[in-house]
Amino acid sequence: MEILGGPLFAVAGAGESHGPGVTTIVFGCPGGLRIRREEVQRYLDRRRPGSNRHGTPRQEADRVVLLSGLYAEGEIDCLLSGPAVSIGGGADSATESYEEGFSTGEPIAALVLSTSQRSRHYDQFAGPKGQVRPGHTDLVKYHKSKGFVDIRGGGRSSYRSTISDVIGGSIARIFLNEQFGTVILSSISQVGPLRTELSLAQHFASVAQQQRSQTITPEQIAAVEEKLDSAEIRSLDAEFAQEAGELIKRTRIDGDSLGAAVEVVAVNPPSLVGEPLYQSLKVRLMGVLGGLNAVQSCEVGDGVQVIARKGSENNDPIRQSGYQANSHGGLIGGVTTGSPLVCRVGFKPTSTILKTQHSVRKNLEEIDFALDRGRHDPCVGVRAGVTLESRLAIELMNAALMHQSGRVDASNFKLF
Amino acid sequence: MEILGGPLFAVAGAGESHGPGVTTIVFGCPGGLRIRREEVQRYLDRRRPGSNRHGTPRQEADRVVLLSGLYAEGEIDCLLSGPAVSIGGGADSATESYEEGFSTGEPIAALVLSTSQRSRHYDQFAGPKGQVRPGHTDLVKYHKSKGFVDIRGGGRSSYRSTISDVIGGSIARIFLNEQFGTVILSSISQVGPLRTELSLAQHFASVAQQQRSQTITPEQIAAVEEKLDSAEIRSLDAEFAQEAGELIKRTRIDGDSLGAAVEVVAVNPPSLVGEPLYQSLKVRLMGVLGGLNAVQSCEVGDGVQVIARKGSENNDPIRQSGYQANSHGGLIGGVTTGSPLVCRVGFKPTSTILKTQHSVRKNLEEIDFALDRGRHDPCVGVRAGVTLESRLAIELMNAALMHQSGRVDASNFKLF
């Protein structure tokens, strides 16, 4: 089953890049959370193609509608002021959708249509003589499905499927923020060979040490968000962002592509969450972040750097106010310590390039492959941040509910 | 997670009775199955309110659109000839949907809107002073959700949620029929105190014995389907159906309601499927059939009758052509024997009645409860058959995939 998170908070998704739309069902949001469509839309807008100067030129409105799981007694008319949805045209075939409401605990469904004009020329890729794009899923998915695969724009393996991640993540973020003050951020730390030494982890560790408290204030968070928003690409380091933006432009003109690394951090996470061992939060985060399309590495805390260290350098000292350093990245034994959760994710250079490459047809006939036409996103890392943040949020929320399940309070089990 | 079936073939659903619509995602249909929207629609039409003289008078078109998981190379225009879907109005906000295609193995999403005019007067039920309908989920769901519950028309607990069951079931039925010739049928066997002795199980057992083969031909099945279709209520016994129809009418006028029993049978099921013990097909079927809204009993094979028997009367003799009787209902040790799968499901009388009853407000203040207004379906069993068939199909398909998973054939694991 295509489920992110779970078993308590989970997100199911469906939909291909060039199909009618992306459908999402979010399970397990406890009752009573105020959800506004605009808030979900705002996260989706960050993910959207065209939202960013350096992403793919595809333009999609990606307007989300919420179709279930919300309610507010006495405010039904207001609730139903979201965009109308219709099937088949005709006035009696339309219905309102939810603009905002309180979660009821029931599944929350959301729909985003794919309405941009789509080319219908896929001859280069169609059928057993269809060509295989190196680095893409074309070949494996063709044979895995015995030929029954949607070849248009990557089909389900497209980044477009991450709409579901972002919708689910946005609900988790609202919940985590309301319950614990948690905020999840990401910063691009590498583009091709260019790196920055500035990191969210380091920044918040300094703040914590200065104020002798791990709790980061909304103002401190807002200051960081402003930096991220205003940079050329979403990074804490404006100068690096500027250079990286230039490099991406040049690389696009070259018809080539670039890898990238993104740091993702949860500030003010709930403590003590994460099951130990086989289903630990570390297992879960490594999986969902490291398993995202195009990702080839995932690190927690200080990541690959800790390999070269001695224990006496690496163990984080503990004081009454909390851990005094965050080499551990907020997780010990797969359980949260209250220090910021820190992961770093490495993306390979986008597989689609305009240079000729050795490849095959789906029937394994050898060819020199060159793309006939197609959109080209030279650095996928540039807009992957919101997806990583969303996946982290989904797992963190599920882990929080898991932890709560073990703290039974009999007063919650009374009716009469 | 609100998932039917699984882990291999599974159906996720979302949507409340009077909300914008019901969203469904079907997971795990193997690639290459030809699926026509009209076939799914046909099953939905059987479930639809108003499709039947004896159901609720609510009128809904319940038109389904398929939004993902289908494809057909070179036939894309034909594929996309399903009803258009739009969000927010405006031509550029619309997209086509799938009229038919081959499954790709990816999740299949479907949407049914709720477009009938809805009353917006729920004052009788709203808030902490809202009244509780005896037999309904009003009270438990209000307190379980701490008051954040959609009170309109039963919310998520309405029979409207079974749209997802039927969509998922229709895909399973197409698959099972194509692979194994399996057909799933149901017949109403009791309405209130009226019973029929005719049963599908008995009918097909006679056929099998006469022809000395368990395989039921399409013609033999069609003959039964015709009987079911033409009866006043869906039952093998036309006379009983007639009387039951009369009784339902009288009971509706009385403002009262009736229980019912429905027999559900899978003819030509695949043999050897079902995991033994804790996840056996018997566990799964008892759960999904016996756990449906308003159901209070579920029987396999000869059900409660076997309690009073001796072993020497009850053990089904075995010959080379198969089991010579079907007291076991097609399952031994939770595994299919190839005899028809037989279950019988008992529904309580519909909880909504027009008589005054002792009840409380949600804050537990005692009241004499009488319904201000509302639609009234005097016998839910009358249109539950297609839902039961669907749930059986979903579990049977999942069990078939489970069985296949253990029969590894290395030729399926080659690429180069």
Added chain:
Amino acid sequence: MEILGGPLFAVAGAGESHGPGVTTIVFGCPGGLRIRREEVQRYLDRRRPGSNRHGTPRQEADRVVLLSGLYAEGEIDCLLSGPAVSIGGGADSATESYEEGFSTGEPIAALVLSTSQRSRHYDQFAGPKGQVRPGHTDLVKYHKSKGFVDIRGGGRSSYRSTISDVIGGSIARIFLNEQFGTVILSSISQVGPLRTELSLAQHFASVAQQQRSQTITPEQIAAVEEKLDSAEIRSLDAEFAQEAGELIKRTRIDGDSLGAAVEVVAVNPPSLVGEPLYQSLKVRLMGVLGGLNAVQSCEVGDGVQVIARKGSENNDPIRQSGYQANSHGGLIGGVTTGSPLVCRVGFKPTSTILKTQHSVRKNLEEIDFALDRGRHDPCVGVRAGVTLESRLAIELMNAALMHQSGRVDASNFKLF
């Protein structure tokens, strides 16, 4: 996966009837529950062959050892006073086990060996010419496993596998009793054609109505348990129990067998537990109770009787003190109301009989089947009660943890 319950509280089992032993792992017991090995043993003793005059004559000590998941600081020596376990003989190959301790939240493993002398003559059943016992899993499991099946005494499909159910159930019962005062009981209500009208459900409903409170006191429960313990077979009706015992004896002498029905009831259950719809507590209970070996029917509350009723007769009135009747069996919409949970489970007559029957060899060659030798339990219902109680407890505990997971209390998420 062979898992009972879950995803929060779950029981995994392994082990065949005549194999070395039955291994059990219990997942998800929250930390801090005092567990005594003797308490687990006491439930196992009720399940044990030979514990009962009317069960199979097989004698097994079925001594349980607890191997993980328990702890008590400062009391380690006392903790480790359980039976020693050794592998391979030799003093240095032995270890202590836990006699009692507090749960830590980690998985609790338990082992019961099969040490009774086993006949090693299975020639009648071995190989492709092995004979098939009608009503047993012999044929389907042989072909499902392509011949790789343990034929000794029913293998994994034997009632011996329910040792795991009882171990998991005993931990759930300790938890539910400590948290909510819940007690789970069962009473045999039918043996072959003999029935009793006395029922636990009716008894506790009367008590509740008299005292105008659903809470049953420990003394009231103890009085019922005494009746159950002292009856010839475990039933509330001593006279019926006496007759049924006689009938079982006569039937054993005859070489025949009998069906049975068992009522299982949870008194003082936690209210508001159970997810609605697809994973409702009704779905789950119908599955685990109705799916047990040899069961062919499962009813909730008034079960099959409600089919013939009108709504006006069947809806349970509600007053401030709770539901005034329990036709609903403690579940509305799959959620607990606080009334006793009531199920009734119907068992087929034991398949093993001494009469000659039509059957086949595993290669489908037809034979007249008569048992060469073997133990014979004429009425499996007689000792199934503790298994049913255990399964109900497991699902109820899991559902309670699920409910708690949605009631997040931020004070549980602090470390510093």
Added chain:
Amino acid sequence: MEILGGPLFAVAGAGESHGPGVTTIVFGCPGGLRIRREEVQRYLDRRRPGSNRHGTPRQEADRVVLLSGLYAEGEIDCLLSGPAVSIGGGADSATESYEEGFSTGEPIAALVLSTSQRSRHYDQFAGPKGQVRPGHTDLVKYHKSKGFVDIRGGGRSSYRSTISDVIGGSIARIFLNEQFGTVILSSISQVGPLRTELSLAQHFASVAQQQRSQTITPEQIAAVEEKLDSAEIRSLDAEFAQEAGELIKRTRIDGDSLGAAVEVVAVNPPSLVGEPLYQSLKVRLMGVLGGLNAVQSCEVGDGVQVIARKGSENNDPIRQSGYQANSHGGLIGGVTTGSPLVCRVGFKPTSTILKTQHSVRKNLEEIDFALDRGRHDPCVGVRAGVTLESRLAIELMNAALMHQSGRVDASNFKLF
């Protein structure tokens, strides 16, 4: 639930470092696989403390017994020649265990006792004034469990729990090898600051390119295994291994510890396995490898190196004989390509060191922490290889069964 892998092939584990033993249940091995206890034992011996000059000095025999899920008609006596198991002493309390047999498809249970003499002095760590070892789970697990945690030797969070991983992995390896010729190997590639440039991935890529075939012969594999076995620490690079061994010795004497990196590779993996997207094999492998105790980074294929590359350098060319390079690490879109599966896992330096560190008591009182006594394993990476191999095997086998489930062959569903 503490489950590795699944839903088809899965491993459940239980048991603490200093508790009575480690219990394991392996689910979902298809019937007919020949399993020898000695083969499982051989893998366990590689994991065992004391098996290696550079691991912890703890000595455990770690003798495994197999208790269920195996069978062989007509060979029962041979089957039962495994070590005897007894509970409570006394001849009638003992039973044989399985020395070898064919899998039946039922759960396979295994038990390893902890029989070494254990110190019972844990005063330094006990109770609310117990001291917290920096880098260990002491603090989070104490508060997560509200004080009910086994403090002895890391409790369940000890590496001893990986016995279950290795048992499950050994069965998966036997299966994968028999079906596909798959072999799983690991090589240590970094110890503290020392690195080797030799890698299994590179070695097998060269072999494949030379012979123009991805299939690695048993002889080619045996040659590599010999190198790994004979090195001072398990690495392809004997010289590096020698130096690293020296460094570990010096670091132990210093009372300090070292990080390490381990490359793990599956040669001749089945092609086309892995579900796309949320449950892709990449998600699963990143999770189980990257989530292991003490791991802080996980890379697939060329890992972090690909970030700095251009697409034109990074895309692996495809020819008729397969991928011509393996930057992708055998996974595209989370599905296997038939190239070796390649992961690299980074371990932090062992948390236990002999130097004084800033820490707290469990009640958060600040202390200078120094270990009173205790065993000390200066570099956990040295014996983690077999655990990583096992986890990879478990996920790969599960993914293979998942793939097979979608390729339904009706001939597997016949009984009569």
